[in-house]
Amino acid sequence: MRLIRKIFTKSRSPEDGIFFDTIEKILGFAPITLDIYRKAFTHRSSNKTDENGNSINYERLEFLGDAMLSAVIAGYLFGKAPYGDEGYLTKMRSKIVSREHLNELGKDLNLIQFIESKVPVHHFGDNIHGNVFESLVGAIYLDRGYVYCEKFIQKRVIVPYVDIARLEGKVISYKSLVIEWCQKEKRLFHYDIFDDNGIDGQRLFGVRLSIDDKVIAKARATSKKKAEEKASQRAYFAFQEKMDKK
Template identity: 60%
Template sequence: MNLFRKIVQSHKKEEEAELFHELKKLLNFSPKKIERYRKAFTHRSVQKLDKDGNPINYERLEFLGDSILGSVIASYLYKKVPEGTEGYLTQMRSKIVSREHLNELGKDLNLIKFVDSNIDQANVGDNIHGNIFEALIGAIYLDKGYNFCQKFIHENVIAPYVDIEKLEGKITSYKGVIIEWCQKQKKKYIFDTYEDSGNEVVKHFSVKISIDGEQIAKGRATSKKKAEEQASKRVYFAFQDEISLD
């Protein structure tokens, strides 16, 4: 083995050891296979492939983690609210695992510091925080099993953040609220959404919301849905007193 290869392998071992210790502090248990967690923090922009040519990034783990998170939350709500109807339980689960909430969780855990990406962190968008949080859950499941996942979700999601009474009053879709209000009040509304990337690497969208011919608010984000929600939230607060009285 030549000197260069020895230096590279030594550096890699140091990185793996550092990630192991950081994760051990974060998870409160020792990871078995560190490569699963490394994959959970690998962005597709790195364009890594395994020996079979399959992409190495967090997207498949994100899918897995999303499903496990949903099942743990569903089980918790089923036991916590025995009188809850199917519709109520579905709505409450949606509030807990909303993209906005998952992004907050990822930020609170500072998972972005582990991410390997070829895109500047300022340009990857807020959703990456929630995406890697779900990918981390997927990695925990593969590495340690369902019980460890359940414990991690209870400690990091349910215990610190889930308050049933508060969640019952939380708005999950400002766009839905605005559309419903306009329809009830027979107001004409228009969501004018268009691509607005400019010179930025990551695609952005802008939206203008007009009510009865008057432009009320604007929003701009990395997805149409998020831009519409941002603008709708501004409309909601502009008409909050009227909407609340409705």
């Protein structure tokens, strides 16, 4: 690590030096190819291209990081839960790498501070945090290989957050839970979605969830999916005792 720092220090600009030092603290080891990490935080709105006209942004690294996260988490669960079948392992992995959890990880590391974009940061939705966390993992894999990638995931994901006993009871989709319960109990359910501009004029989506023709829960959010999930969560709490007995 000292050799890498020494070589990099000779040619780096003050700006590169600050970026290098900050990234090193997050990773726990020194990056080798700094440009890979810059790409990991470049939003498509920057409209950057390489010499061949290919877009330079974090989306390909996000794809790679998603795959690496899944592989490392799958290997961890395979060893830690020898009693779990394929369905159990898949469900547990989904809980660990859920979009909600990845967003929390990105926020905890304040990765949004590095975003290069022509769009103001406050215009991004929460998913930007999880997206750049995945792209960072992809950058680590390209820069330092699988061992360092696994090391980072162990340090930043598995050790502080993965508790198998707790995760077994964690709900990753209230909508799926509500639908499964309604189908099992032969109850009719319906999500009624409508535009709701809200008080401040921001476009929101409203959802009314009805079960057996009775409105059980209402919710608003910036997307249909989020509104449905929020309404489903409220419905779950209304029927929790019955659903938990399913």
